[in-house]
Amino acid sequence: xxxxNALTVLADPTRRKVFERLRNGPRPxxxxxxxxxxxxxxxxxxxxxxxxxxxxxxxxxxxRRIYSLRREGLVELRAWLDSFWGDALEAFRLExxxxxxxxxxxx
Amino acid sequence: xxxxNALTVLADPTRRKVFERLRNGPRPxxxxxxxxxxxxxxxxxxxxxxxxxxxxxxxxxxxRRIYSLRREGLVELRAWLDSFWGDALEAFRLExxxxxxxxxxxx
DNA sequence: CATTTCCGTAAGCCATGACTAACGGTAAGC
DNA sequence: GCTTACCGTTAGTCATGGCTTACGGAAATG
Numbered sequence: 001x002x003x004x005n006a007l008t009v010l011a012d013p014t015r016r017k018v019f020e021r022l023r024n025g026p027r028p029x030x031x032x033x034x035x036x037x038x039x040x041x042x043x044x045x046x047x048x049x050x051x052x053x054x055x056x057x058x059x060x061x062x063x064r065r066i067y068s069l070r071r072e073g074l075v076e077l078r079a080w081l082d083s084f085w086g087d088a089l090e091a092f093r094l095e096x097x098x099x100x101x102x103x104x105x106x107x
Numbered sequence: 108x109x110x111x112n113a114l115t116v117l118a119d120p121t122r123r124k125v126f127e128r129l130r131n132g133p134r135p136x137x138x139x140x141x142x143x144x145x146x147x148x149x150x151x152x153x154x155x156x157x158x159x160x161x162x163x164x165x166x167x168x169x170x171r172r173i174y175s176l177r178r179e180g181l182v183e184l185r186a187w188l189d190s191f192w193g194d195a196l197e198a199f200r201l202e203x204x205x206x207x208x209x210x211x212x213x214x
Numbered sequence: 215c216a217t218t219t220c221c222g223t224a225a226g227c228c229a230t231g232a233c234t235a236a237c238g239g240t241a242a243g244c
Numbered sequence: 245g246c247t248t249a250c251c252g253t254t255a256g257t258c259a260t261g262g263c264t265t266a267c268g269g270a271a272a273t274g
Binding site for chain 1: 261262263264265266270271272
């Protein structure tokens with residue numbers, strides 16, 4: 001039940017904010033902590049939790065640790081969410097498909 | 108940021124279990140509480156939280172309260188999840204669309 | 215080496231929230 | 245009306261976990 005892990009981990013607002021910041025691409029810790037209302041060690045702790053949950057990965061680059069998004073950590077959560085729609089899910093996907101084509105057309 | 112609410116609310120394992128049980132259809136409280144390792148009032152409290160978050164709705168039927176799933180409470184969470192895929196999301200939707208048609212064909 | 219930067223970890227504090235036990239309220243059956 | 249079934253609410257306890265401060269390690273710079 002890895003979806004449970006993802007849910008638990010992403011429940012915290014601060015941690016979620018850190019996670020969302022990684023949408024813009026890989027970032028070192030101090031850059032992730034900048035502007036947040038908590039200290040840098042707090043961000044480090046959040047990153048550890050995110051990493052243990054498989055939502056984030058880390059690589060060293062000289063003196064700094066670069067964290068990056070790991071979308072695979074979200075697929076189980078997505079599948080779990082899907083399980084709450086019945087056949088209506090297919091309709092939803094069709095709708096998404098239509099809006100995608102519409103957007104494509106406007107480009 | 109209602110997706111945050113849904114995440115927070117669904118983070119608790121017990122509450123999640125209650126929520127998942129509603130997938131099988133509307134249920135009175137004592138039926139939802141049966142088999143769970145917590146007391147019935149605990150389930151009542153969880154249901155209140157779920158209701159406040161818009162994830163569940165309630166109707167009275169004689170002496171019992173019937174709770175049922177409310178999927179609209181999940182759409183924002185789903186949209187948020189989608190935001191973590193970039194263009195890859197569109198590919199995912201296309202794939203879902205294809206598999207849907209494939210299933211349709213098999214029917 | 216000494217220093218500085220960047221970061222993870224440990225210890226301790228404190229708020230949040232999940233839980234139980236006890237109570238009260240409402241509908242149905244007799 | 246009395247009892248029973250079903251449920252929400254309250255009060256109070258206790259564990260979880262997020263935060264800060266302080267510290268120590270590793271790489272770059274001189």
